[in-house]
């Protein structure tokens with residue numbers, strides 16, 4: 311397990327932070343983003359999507375479903391927001407395992423809903439807000 315820390319001074323530096331993150335992703339495909347409500351998970355993931363070459367409009371959080379599907383030069387990319395999910399069973403009904411084992415990149419907000427379903431080699435990401443309003447992102451690579 312290797313842990314990296316990325317400081318994000320303000321909202322204007324999210325793209326730069328996402329570029330650094332993209333360099334660290336290696337061959338991992340599943341990234342569990344944890345952090346308090348409003349800390350900047352969606353903002354960061356949208357910048358990361360752009361960095362990874364998503365050409366579609368990056369929509370923000372999935373509003374009518376729990377997953378946004380994007381195309382990138384290396385395949386599909388899935389952005390999950392599991393906040394509204396009631397149970398892991400509901401995730402199974404949606405076919406979450408098909409996504410998780412697709413070898414495509416999965417960026418997951420509120421992954422605690424499906425912790426029991428996440429493979430051991432899931433990369434763990436946390437974002438915390440510091441007293442000065444900056445954010446500290448920590449990436450623990452499997």
Ligand SMILES: Nc1ncnc2c1ncn2[C@@H]1O[C@H](COP(=O)(O)OP(=O)(O)OP(=O)(O)O)[C@@H](O)[C@H]1O
Nearest residue numbers: 318319320321346347348349350351352353354445
């Ligand atoms: N690095 C940052 N520094 C300062 N402000 C930020 C940063 N990232 C995001 N924000 C601001 O924080 C607000 C919430 O961001 P965002 O929706 O990305 O949070 P979230 O963690 O996805 O929230 P939720 O838990 O509801 O999904 C937005 O107004 C955004 O502009």
Ligand SMILES: [Mg+2]
Nearest residue numbers: 351352371419
């Ligand atoms: Mg969000």
